[in-house]
Amino acid sequence: MSEQQLSGSSGGVLYIVATPIGNLGDLSERAGQVLTRADRVAAEDTRHTGKLLQHLGISKPMIALHDHNERDRFVRVIDALLAGEDVALVSDAGTPLISDPGYVLVREARAAGLRVCPVPGACALVAGLSAAGLPTDRFLFAGFLPAKRSGRKAALEEFRDLTATLVLYESPHRILDLLADLVDVFGRERECVLGRELTKTFETFYSGSVASVLEDLKADPNGARGEFVVMVHGADPVDREGAATLDSDRLLSLLIRELPVKKAARIVAEVSGLGKNELYQRALAIKDAGGN
Incomplete structure (x- = not known):
């Protein structure tokens, strides 16, 4: 079945399009085709997505759809879909809805009986896990933890006894605080792998105990730059x-x-x-x- 046939007569298709997390070469051929054919693009940041579309030689009407306006703005996208337009939802990087906007829109589109079609591709958590050397048969993705230390430590307490690998995202200005809290809650020796700037020029992995990764990051002059995927080995099963x-x-x-x-x-x-x-x-x- 072709992409065109997916639209049918009951409305347009909402495509959930994964975009590169750094390396533009990771955009799939199918994603490029969908972006080319879509009637409009719903984007987390229209300026950021505009640069990607310009790189692809594409010009499309765009709707800004981000964390702060999604509950008000999704109606515009639903109306476009009900009118028969195909809409491509993209985030700034990676797969939409994975710690990115889109949940409200996708839920409402499905409730309206519209077709929601994933166009898979880059995802930072999967990229990080694939190269970390930690168990991947079971993992929990918890995204970004609370910004305040009390909330962050409370969340980590909930995960301390988890036997599955824990995967987190963190920003550069909070990464050292997160690792320090991991030392406090999980102990100094819990195995940890940190992926920084995945797929980009300065991609770096730090691995070892949580305490040693914290020290390595402090010692790296570029350690507090870029975006991070933090992966922590699960706890030993309780006897x-x-x-x-x-x-x-x-x-x-x-x-x-x-x-x-x-x-x-x-x-x-x-x-x-x-x-x-x-x-x-x-x-x-x-x-x-x-x-x-």
């Missing part, structure tokens, strides 16, 4: 049979008589290897039941 030999409920019951529930759960998690969140919920139940 639940061994953990069962410890009476965690009894220990929680004793600790919550003297300590806040959250602190008691953290202490038992460190001793038993069980998940902190699981223990926190159990501690609340014990406290509600009278602490016995």
Whole structure:
């Protein structure tokens, strides 16, 4: 079935088009064809996308669709699609909706019965994982964590006991703070791989323990430049049979008589290897039941 046949008579097609994350040579032939044929382009930043279209020798009407206006602007795109126009959604780099705008538009387009068609290509998290040498059979992509340290550390606490590889994005002005928080929450020795400026001229990978990657980045004069993909090895699986030999409920019951529930759960998690969140919920139940 051709791209033209996908449109049908019930409206235009919304194409989700992946664009290069750095190297323009990574734009697929199909993506170029879709951008050429589309009636208009919905872009995160029309100036940025305008340069890409100019590079391809394409001139198209564009609609700005970004985090700050998507809930108001998506109606214009839906109206264009219902009128039979094909629209290509692009972000500044990589695959739309992956830590980029587009969720509201895609959801509303599908709710309206319109065809939504992915045009796959570059994606920083997949590119980073493919070259990191970390387990990829299971991974969790958490995107950008909260900017404030308290929120960021709270999020990392949620992921500390995760056995899957953790993948994060981070900006240059917060990367050192993120790594310092990883040392505090995950420990100095947890294995970590950091990809900087992927597919670009100064692409660099840093690997080792979280503490050593932090020091390497501090020592690199270019270390705080560019965009980052942060990949952290998952926690070792808990030996639940061994953990069962410890009476965690009894220990929680004793600790919550003297300590806040959250602190008691953290202490038992460190001793038993069980998940902190699981223990926190159990501690609340014990406290509600009278602490016995």
